[in-house]
Amino acid sequence: MDSQRNLILIGLLFVSFLLWQQWTLDQAPQAETPAAQTVATADKANDVPQSAAKSAAPAGATISDRLIQVQTDTLKLTIDATGGDVVYAALPEHKVEQGGDEALTILENENGFTYIAQSGLIGLNGPHASGQRPVYQAQAANYTLQDGQDTLVVPLIFTDANGVKFEKRYTFTRGHYDVRVDYLVHNTSDAAIQVQMYSQLKQSIGKSEGSMMMPTYRGGAYSTADTRYEKYAFDKMEKNNLAEATQGGWIAMLQHYFVSAWVPSADSTNDIYSNVVSGDAIIGVKQPAVQIAPGAEQTLGATLYVGPKNQEALSALSPTLNLVVDYGWLWFIAQPLHSLLMFLQSLVSNWGVAIILMTLIIRGFMYPLTKAQYTSMAKMRKLQPKLADLKERFGDDRQRMSQAMMELYQKEKVNPMGGCLPLLLQFPIFIAFYWVLLESVELRHAPFFGWITDLSVKDPYYVLPVLMGISMFAMQKMQPTMATMDPMQQKIMQYMPVMFTVFFLWFPSGLVLYWLVGNLVAIAQQLFIYRSLEKQGLK
Structure with missing residues (x-):
């Protein structure tokens, strides 16, 4: 699974998560x-x-x-x-x-x-x-x-x-x-x-x-x-x-x-x-x-x-x-995150800065997973010609095709799920931190700087959501597989930053700040990982 499909999966998971929460609220009698x-x-x-x-x-x-x-x-x-x-x-x-x-x-x-x-x-x-x-x-x-x-x-x-x-x-x-x-x-x-x-x-x-x-x-x-x-x-x-x-x-x-x-x-x-x-x-x-x-x-x-x-x-x-x-069912992740956020705020005396530091720590902690994800995707792209050859040879025989693919993966030391698993491990951390920012009374009326006077409510001028959308668009343009997608996937990916920007217009500005900084760190990590992979001969 390449990074574009990962972004689609993240979007679908997150939107599904929001829809499920709203459904549970709607079931209560009004x-x-x-x-x-x-x-x-x-x-x-x-x-x-x-x-x-x-x-x-x-x-x-x-x-x-x-x-x-x-x-x-x-x-x-x-x-x-x-x-x-x-x-x-x-x-x-x-x-x-x-x-x-x-x-x-x-x-x-x-x-x-x-x-x-x-x-x-x-x-x-x-x-x-x-x-x-x-x-x-x-x-x-x-x-x-x-x-x-x-x-x-x-x-x-x-x-x-x-x-x-x-x-x-x-x-x-x-x-x-x-x-x-x-x-x-x-x-x-x-x-x-x-x-x-x-x-x-x-x-x-x-x-x-x-x-x-x-x-x-x-x-x-x-x-x-x-x-x-x-x-x-x-x-x-x-x-x-x-x-x-x-x-x-x-x-x-x-x-x-x-x-x-x-x-x-x-x-x-x-x-x-x-x-x-x-x-x-x-x-x-x-x-x-x-x-x-x-x-x-x-x-x-x-x-x-x-x-x-x-x-x-x-x-x-x-x-x-x-x-x-x-904090919901991810309380065992959210509680340590809340404690760390409180500690960081005690050092910097600004909840917005604490959120930024928290994002850097989380992204740094997940860097090995991110690197493994991109490395696995690069190896999978390198194997595409060999996989196409196997498909031509055993396309009608699914059993032999599957056996040949597994042998190829073992020989090349490639995990076909390597691009998915890091993403699935990262998603619970995001959801847990989402609940930390949503439930922490300390963020109520907590200012950041400038026009962001309350991190618990939406950005009054929508600056952070727009910057977040731009950062998503930049991440999308960095992906090398956009041109190889089918037209439907291309349309979904083109509208993904727009859809997320619209969603985030009403999100608490503290959460948008977290996502924006996370995107910027992810862009920097991508650039670093790409250069490292190129030195290894992996495009």
Whole structure:
């Protein structure tokens, strides 16, 4: 197989890869976002998981007007005193638009769209057991992490009819996107009580992300002791309620670059569940029920994460939570590539330069394969007259023809697949790095130079895609076999740079930069290899 056919194969493989990704996105139901609703009716039946019967919240349950505002260096949250749920979360360090002032919103509950983080105590004596949402009392309506303060505690108090005191305590830490949510239960009654903590994420079905060029995922995910990471899309939730018992584990809602997750105790056996109620998808986890003796105190807790897909921060919460940075089935290649990219960026302090250095390293690593590919192609071209002679002698006898060809290959020490195998080995590396550039939140709003102010979005002036197309055209012109192709192959090859240029117009500029630099390095390698082959008498 000559290099022209290799380019055709690369194009077909890559386009097929994109089409397959888009097909998987299109299979998900695109339900419309529910019509606008008032906050007074936002609490829906079955929001609260039950340890026994499926008790429903009362029809008149409402979201409280008492909203508690919390501001830290990394998070801006709103906690609803009814239930103590997080109904709003924004990230001050991540803006909606590059250079803008508006913080990116993750959790929200307005304009007919719900995406909130809920938690509570059920069990025989939990304040959420009957489906009611307890109204907590707070010491203040606003809490702010002050300069020089490392932690901020927001206590919410509820006392039930039996005098049992429940303190729901949010603990925020400077520089962190994870929030510790603890229940301190003071059983001041005369009888033992049983409570069970649940934590869940609720999101309206219908808000989708991704396109053919940016095939990102929005939906649920979870982890168990047996399944390190599993997506659980909204359409799956509509068909089947998730029910998994596991030690440790976690649940999450994913979107491009960002994630919300609940991480329960790693030492207990927890129940992971899902449900769909009135157009809202719910995924959550219940921890074991605990008995609290009269006069005793007990603490139950879990960790809520709302923030970017920072692998280091996620791994600190759970060994598998970093897998929400989803590199697909080539994760074992992508993860080392991401680590190397992070290291290079730490040296040069520019993500575009880091991508260039990364490309040089990858191309250098694959140079022996590239050289073997061109050497094999040159040897195959040199054998063409002998192969034609064999065809004339044994053309009608396929068995003898195949045997004669194999003998010729062995005699000349030529591998007929030598031109294909290096290509097939290179393609997974490209796809893996494609996912690294697509999934790395570090590239969001990361500038390169000049007009490239954000490597995670397309080139606004399409300069890089056009240069990439020109480089492909130059590579094509360097091939010596163009004139020997049949007319159909010639047309395909002539349109290949144009087709790729059109595709890359909408690609993230970081990925186009990688491809462009890769082409330029490939041209230099081709020139060097051609000269080396000519010295060996191989044209």
